[in-house]
Amino acid sequence: MKCFARGYKLAGACTLAMVSMLAHGAEAGASADELLGDAQRLIQQIDAGRYSAVWQETAPFVKAKYAENGFESGLSQLRQVVGTVSHRGWSSVTRLTYSHDKVVPDGLYANVDYTTWRTDGQVIYEKLSFQLGNDGRWYFTGYAPRASQNVASQAQVGR
Structure with a gap:
């Protein structure tokens, strides 16, 4: 956007327009804070056994692969492995781009x-996985508790 202005009012309006463009034009899914907030809310729902609420926020390709009751049952079984939680904190956030993968649709995960x-x-260690939807929201795709930080669990709901 080119913005040449004479006078403070017009310069202020141009600055406001540029800030607005930057805020709205930012890459969807760029905010780690948004993703961490979504993950925190979902892990609390998992802890509380609110698996149907998690199902509502699950990516369409996962919903197409699993029946709701099977998804909820699998998630419940995986959560039982974790046991009673004293406390937890996030240790890493990883973004991945998939294209031409046989298992998951193209996109940002x-x-x-x-x-x-x-x-x-x-x-x-617990891993929550997400897919960025076309609407700019993160959708749940999988949950994997595991004993070691560097070893992925074979048992996982979703992806």
């Missing part, structure tokens, strides 16, 4: 990894 301390003192 992200993983949020948590380090979780159980009440018995053991540490477990």
